[in-house]
Amino acid sequence: MQIGILGTGIVGNTLGTKLVEIGHDVKMGSRSADNKKAKDWVNSTKSPKASQGTFADAASFGEIVLNCTSGGVAIEALKMAGAQNLNGKVLIDVSNGLDFSKGMPPTLLTSNTDSIGEQVQRAFPEAKVVKSLNTIGVELMVNPQRLANGDHDIFVCGNDEGAKEQVKKILRDFGWKNIIDLGDITNSRGTEMYFILWIRLMMTQGRILNLHFQRQG
């Protein structure tokens, strides 16, 4: 499958490399066509399946598009990618909207009555937005077995059932066993607000951790 990745940070790098490794063709997009970090990533994969270009190039290329920019610039980056390149496609929003202006730990740019996932869906109503991977440190995203034999949970939410099934398939290919479908895109709120508990846990308990829900029955 052809997959577009928006963002050249550690999240985009890690997801892009894994997607290439499991056989996908991946184009990493950034603001400029000759972004050094994107080129370095392409070289790092040593694979003809990796390429790079602008946000619009990556979105146009992808049958599935991953937003791996930070939440505060997600809408701007997606506008540069272009609605016409996103319409009808699965758009996986991995972002958290973090505000570091008040120091550590960060607060959220939006919470409680809205979320970045919902903002993205509203801004691109023809895209099939699925929020996922935003509750997991990058060490675990593509390597869930690294912790507790993979016995911990990841969430998906979004309005399009078929889109969520495609995302679940990718997550299973990454090794995820416990995938919880929370429902529609408004559930982005809960997974984004969880960040505030998660960051404190990382600060006190160590970076490599994830929640697992014990359930009765």
Add this chain to the structure above:
Amino acid sequence: MQIGILGTGIVGNTLGTKLVEIGHDVKMGSRSADNKKAKDWVNSTKSPKASQGTFADAASFGEIVLNCTSGGVAIEALKMAGAQNLNGKVLIDVSNGLDFSKGMPPTLLTSNTDSIGEQVQRAFPEAKVVKSLNTIGVELMVNPQRLANGDHDIFVCGNDEGAKEQVKKILRDFGWKNIIDLGDITNSRGTEMYFILWIRLMMTQGRILNLHFQRQG
């Protein structure tokens, strides 16, 4: 130990009964001295260790005081209890500040840059506020073994180390094994914001659930 409980709802009832069962003297407080629900609770315990009175009676009685009112009325109830009856005492804040005015699921009355726990600590600076038990359904609060042999997590946070140790002791007496100390009272934010994820999980996965953190090392 003498313990005061503020609030006559299911949370106050459940915690009060358990505290009586494990040997404490418990006074349940409400707005009026002759609250029917509080009297019914006293009768239900069939124990001379249970009593009831006003918020001020319960706070004055308690060496430890539990706020089991809802977050939206917590400050008002605590003002009726009286700062002079709370000063220097451990005040366990169990509340979540839920706003049902927009329907289900609720939003929070405060989030992101503040929390009910912090509001309570600011309003009663001489009380030793410990936030706890607000991430657990009432079925599990005093009965953690009911789920996954008790292998799930509960949080405490607060500014006073000695106060947190007293609360941890009570939690261990309830049967809790995995008690995570998040740090100071600002960590109430994370545990209160987690509610938004938790309520969605309860709506999709069933009521009897709780998170357990898998950690590396």
